[in-house]
Amino acid sequence: MARIEFTLNREPVVYEGDAARRLIDVIRDDFGLKGTKEGCGEGECGACSVLVDRAVVPSCLYPVANVAGRAVVTIEDFRNTKRYQVLQTAFLEEGAVQCGFCTPGMIIAAEALLSKDPHPTAEEITIGLSGNLCRCTGYNMIIRAILRAAKDGDGLW
Amino acid sequence: MNDISASIVRCDAAAKISGRAAYVADLSIDGILHAKTVRSTIANGTILDIVIPPLPEGVVIVDHTDIPGENGVKIIFKEMPVFAETEVKYIGEPILLVCGPDKAVVEKIARKIVVTYKEEPGVFAWTTSKSHYAYQKGDPDHAFKTAARIHTETFETGYQEQAYIEPQGMIGYPEAAGKITLVGSMQCPYYVKNAVLGVIACDDDGIRVIQAETGGAFGGKEEFPSLTGAQIAVAVKKTGKPVSLIYERTEDVEVTTKRHPSKITLSAALDADFRVIGLKARVGLDAGAYLGLSGVVLSRSLIAATGAYTIAHLSVEGDAYCTNTVPTGAFRGFGAPQMFYAIEQLMGHLAALAGLDPVAYKRRHLARKNDLTSTQGVFRDPILLPAMIDTVLQRSDYKRKIRAFAKDDAWKGIGLSVFFHGCGFTGSGEATHIKARVRLEKDADDHVIVRIAAVDMGQGSSTALAKIVAGVLERPVATVHVPHPDTDTSPDSGPTVASRTTMIVGGLLARCAANLKEAWVDGMVQTAEERYVQPAFITWDEEAFKGDAYPAYSWGVTAVEVEVDKRTCAVTLKGVWSCYDVGKTIDAILAEGQADGGVTQGIAYGYLENMEIKDGRLKQRNLTDYVIPTASDVCPTDTVFVDNPFAYGPYGAKGLGELTLIGGAPAVTAAIENAIKRRITRIPATPETILELIEHGQD
Numbered sequence: 001m002a003r004i005e006f007t008l009n010r011e012p013v014v015y016e017g018d019a020a021r022r023l024i025d026v027i028r029d030d031f032g033l034k035g036t037k038e039g040c041g042e043g044e045c046g047a048c049s050v051l052v053d054r055a056v057v058p059s060c061l062y063p064v065a066n067v068a069g070r071a072v073v074t075i076e077d078f079r080n081t082k083r084y085q086v087l088q089t090a091f092l093e094e095g096a097v098q099c100g101f102c103t104p105g106m107i108i109a110a111e112a113l114l115s116k117d118p119h120p121t122a123e124e125i126t127i128g129l130s131g132n133l134c135r136c137t138g139y140n141m142i143i144r145a146i147l148r149a150a151k152d153g154d155g156l157w
Numbered sequence: 158m159n160d161i162s163a164s165i166v167r168c169d170a171a172a173k174i175s176g177r178a179a180y181v182a183d184l185s186i187d188g189i190l191h192a193k194t195v196r197s198t199i200a201n202g203t204i205l206d207i208v209i210p211p212l213p214e215g216v217v218i219v220d221h222t223d224i225p226g227e228n229g230v231k232i233i234f235k236e237m238p239v240f241a242e243t244e245v246k247y248i249g250e251p252i253l254l255v256c257g258p259d260k261a262v263v264e265k266i267a268r269k270i271v272v273t274y275k276e277e278p279g280v281f282a283w284t285t286s287k288s289h290y291a292y293q294k295g296d297p298d299h300a301f302k303t304a305a306r307i308h309t310e311t312f313e314t315g316y317q318e319q320a321y322i323e324p325q326g327m328i329g330y331p332e333a334a335g336k337i338t339l340v341g342s343m344q345c346p347y348y349v350k351n352a353v354l355g356v357i358a359c360d361d362d363g364i365r366v367i368q369a370e371t372g373g374a375f376g377g378k379e380e381f382p383s384l385t386g387a388q389i390a391v392a393v394k395k396t397g398k399p400v401s402l403i404y405e406r407t408e409d410v411e412v413t414t415k416r417h418p419s420k421i422t423l424s425a426a427l428d429a430d431f432r433v434i435g436l437k438a439r440v441g442l443d444a445g446a447y448l449g450l451s452g453v454v455l456s457r458s459l460i461a462a463t464g465a466y467t468i469a470h471l472s473v474e475g476d477a478y479c480t481n482t483v484p485t486g487a488f489r490g491f492g493a494p495q496m497f498y499a500i501e502q503l504m505g506h507l508a509a510l511a512g513l514d515p516v517a518y519k520r521r522h523l524a525r526k527n528d529l530t531s532t533q534g535v536f537r538d539p540i541l542l543p544a545m546i547d548t549v550l551q552r553s554d555y556k557r558k559i560r561a562f563a564k565d566d567a568w569k570g571i572g573l574s575v576f577f578h579g580c581g582f583t584g585s586g587e588a589t590h591i592k593a594r595v596r597l598e599k600d601a602d603d604h605v606i607v608r609i610a611a612v613d614m615g616q617g618s619s620t621a622l623a624k625i626v627a628g629v630l631e632r633p634v635a636t637v638h639v640p641h642p643d644t645d646t647s648p649d650s651g652p653t654v655a656s657r658t659t660m661i662v663g664g665l666l667a668r669c670a671a672n673l674k675e676a677w678v679d680g681m682v683q684t685a686e687e688r689y690v691q692p693a694f695i696t697w698d699e700e701a702f703k704g705d706a707y708p709a710y711s712w713g714v715t716a717v718e719v720e721v722d723k724r725t726c727a728v729t730l731k732g733v734w735s736c737y738d739v740g741k742t743i744d745a746i747l748a749e750g751q752a753d754g755g756v757t758q759g760i761a762y763g764y765l766e767n768m769e770i771k772d773g774r775l776k777q778r779n780l781t782d783y784v785i786p787t788a789s790d791v792c793p794t795d796t797v798f799v800d801n802p803f804a805y806g807p808y809g810a811k812g813l814g815e816l817t818l819i820g821g822a823p824a825v826t827a828a829i830e831n832a833i834k835r836r837i838t839r840i841p842a843t844p845e846t847i848l849e850l851i852e853h854g855q856d
Contacts, residue, residue, distance in 0.1 A: 139787075
C-alpha cells in the first residue's frame with residue numbers, strides 16, 4: 001500500500017493504494033473526473049491525455065507512482081482557463097468536433113503544444129498531435145482550429 | 158430565408174470539448190456490477206467442460222442457462238447465440254459473463270475459468286455460401302459472344318476495422334415491475350430492443366433502450382450492440398442489479414464486426430473501340446461465423462457492380478460465405494467500397510489497354526439521367542458527373558501533373574475515382590421493413606422536442622435535424638431540441654444507417670414540422686406525427702433484383718496525389734480533391750467534416766489499414782498493430798459540394814455519410830499505380846505489396 005501525494009487540478013491530494021495502478025483509473029474512478037477518456041489502454045490514441053507538470057502524458061500507461069510530488073491537470077480544471085476558452089471557440093468555429101471522444105485529449109495536447117510553441121505551423125501541429133487519434137475528422141479541421149487558437153489567443157501562451 | 162447550408166455551431170460540441178458529455182463508461186450507478194466476457198479460444202469445436210473456480214461473495218456467472226427466452230440475437234435471422242451452448246464457431250465467441258462488484262476480481266476470475274473443447278478443423282476457405290444473389294440486365298451472353306475482346310481480372314480487399322475511438326459499451330439496470338433499461342453506445346436503439354425482447358421473453362414494454370453519447374460508430378455499432386444488449390439484459394435479469402460491460406480495445410478489435418474481405422472477379426466484354434458493352438461480376442464476401450447483415454451487404458455490393466457507369470449487358474452474382482472467423486458486418490459504405498474499388502481499378506486497367514487516359518476512358522461510360530441502372534431502375538434525377546470531374550481535374554491540376562509525373566524520376570502519381578452511393582435502404586426496405594415514424598412535441602414555452610430513434614454518433618445529425626425542423630417552422634434553432642433516443646419516448650424512425658438519416662428521417666421531420674406550423678398556436682402544448690410513405694415511382698422486385706434499388710443517388714469524384722518512397726515503398730499523400738453531389742448540404746461545416754473524415758478512412762482502406770487473419774486468429778488486435786491515420790498521415794483536402802436538390806429530400810438533401818468514403822481507396826490505388834507503373838489488384842497496397850509489385854508485378 002503506497003501513499004502518494006500530488007496536486008490534482010491545483011488541489012493537493014493524497015492517494016493511498018497500489019502504486020502500480022494506472023493514473024487514468026485513479027483520476028476517473030477515485031476522483032470521479034470522467035472528462036479523461038480511455039480509448040485504447042495502450043498509449044496509442046491519446047484520449048486519456050492529461051498534463052503532468054505541463055507536459056502531455058497518456059494516463060493509461062502512467063502508473064500513479066510517477067506523479068508523486070507533481071502537478072496533474074485534467075480537462076476539468078483546464079476548462080476554467082482563458083486558454084481553454086480560446087481553444088473551445090476555435091474548435092467550435094472550425095468544426096473540429098464530431099463524436100467528441102478524442103476531443104478533451106486533443107485539447108490537452110493542444111495546450112501542451114502551444115505552451116511549448118505559441119505559434120506553430122500546420123506541420124508542427126501535425127507532429128504535436130501525432131499521439132492523439134481521431135477517427136471522425138481526418139484531422140484537418142482540428143489543425144485549423146489550433147492554428148486559429150494560436151492566432152486568436154496571441155499572448156496567452 | 159437564410160440558406161440552410163450556412164453553418165451553425167453544432168449543438169453538442171461544447172459539452173464534448175469540455176469533457177462534460179457522458180459516454181457510457183462515464184455513467185456511474187451505485188452498486189453496479191462489472192462484467193467480463195469469457196470467450197472461445199478455438200475457431201471451431203464443442204465445449205466439453207467449463208471449470209469455474211470458487212466464486213467470492215457477490216460474483217455471479219451468467220451463461221446460456223440463464224436466458225429466459227430464445228438464445229439467439231435477432232439481427233436478420235436469430236442464428237447467432239447470445240452465449241455459446243456447446244458449439245463454438247470462432248475465436249472470441251462469447252461463452253459466459255463473470256459479473257461482480259470489483260472489476261479486478263472479476264477479471265481475475267475470468268482468467269481462471271478453464272474451458273476444455275473438442276476441437277474440429279476450422280473452415281476458412283470460402284466454400285459454405287449462406288447468402289446468394291444473382292441478376293442480369295440485357296443480354297450478357299450475346300455481348301460476350303460478339304465482343305471484340307474480353308478482359309478479366311480478380312480484385313481482393315482486406316478487412317477494415319471501424320476503430321471508433323470509444324470502444325463498445327453497454328450498461329443495464331432493473332426498474333420497477335421487472336422492466337430492464339439498457340444504456341449504451343449504439344446506432345440503432347430499436348435493433349437492440351427488438352433483439353432483447355425475444356431473449357428475455359417479455360412484453361414490448363419490458364425493455365427500454367437509451368442511447369448514451371456515442372464516440373464514433375461507422376457501422377461498427379449498428380448490429381453488434383444487439384449482442385451486448387442481450388447479454389447485459391440476461392445479466393440484469395439474473396442478478397437484479399445494474400451491470401456494466403465496457404470493452405477494452407483489444408477485446409473490441411478481436412470480437413466486433415468489421416468490413417468484409419472480398420474477392421471480386423470482373424469480366425468486361427469490349428467492342429472494337431474498347432468500349433465496355435458487357436460486364437460479368439462474381440463477388441465473394443467473407444461473412445465470418447454468422448451471417449448477420451452479410452446478405453444485405455452483399456446485395457449492396459452487387460447493385461454497385463457497374464460503378465458510376467452505364468453498361469447495357471450485365472450478369473452479376475455473389476455469395477456471402479460463412480467461415481470460422483469473427484463475424485463481419487456493417488461499415489460505412491456497406492459492401493459498396495469493395496465493389497467500387499474493383500470496378501474503378503478495372504476501368505483504369507481497361508483504359509491502359511485502350512491506350513487512353515483513365516479519366517477520358519471513364520467519361521465515355523458515365524451514367525446519365527434517364528439511363529437504366531444496373532438493376533433496370535431509372536436514374537430519374539440529373540447526374541452532374543461531367544462537370545464534377547472537370548472541377549476536380551481543374552482544382553487538382555490533374556492534367557499537368559499526370560504529364561509531369563510520367564517524366565519525373567521520383568515515384569509520383571495521381572489517380573481519380575468516380576462513384577455513387579444509393580441513399581437509404583435498398584429497394585422497398587423503407588416501406589416494408591422500417592416504416593419510420595417521427596414525432597414533434599411542442600411545450601408551452603414553444604420549444605420543440607424532436608422524438609426520433611436516429612442517433613448522433615458524431616456525424617452531427619442532431620444539429621442537422623434541428624436545423625431542418627427550425628427552418629421549416631421558421632423558429633430559432635435554439636428552440637428545437639434533439640435528445641438522445643429513448644425507446645420509451647421516441648417512436649421508431651429506423652436505424653441510423655444507410656445514409657438515410659438526413660434524407661429519410663429529415664424528410665419526415667420537414668413534413669411533420671410543416672404540419673405543426675400549420676396547426677401552431679403560441680403557448681399551447683401540441684404534437685405532430687408523420688410516417689414514411691414510399692414515393693409512388695419506386696418499384697422494386699426483391700426476388701428478381703429488378704427495379705429502383707434506391708430512391709436517390711449521391712455522387713462523388715475524388716482525386717488523390719501520392720509520392721512513393723523508392724527505398725521504403727512508403728506512400729505519402731500529397732493532395733486530396735473531391736467534388737460531391739449530396740443534393741444540398743444541410744450545414745456546410747458538418748458536410749465538410751463528413752467529407753474529410755470519410756475520404757480519410759477510404760484512402761486509408763486503400764493503402765494503410767491492414768488486418769490479416771491466420772487460422773481464425775487476427776494478427777492485428779489493437780491500435781498499435783492496426784494502424785489508422787494519424788495527423789502526420791493526412792494532407793490538406795479540397796472539397797466542393799455541388800447543389801442538385803432532390804425533390805423528396807428535406808431542402809433537397811440526399812445521403813452524405815457513406816459516400817465520402819467510397820472513392821478514397823480506388824483513387825489512392827490509381828495514384829500509386831500511376832507512381833510505380835504497376836497494376837494493383839489487392840488492397841491495402843502496403844509497402845510490402847508495393848515492393849512485391851516492383852519486383853514481380855505487371856505493368
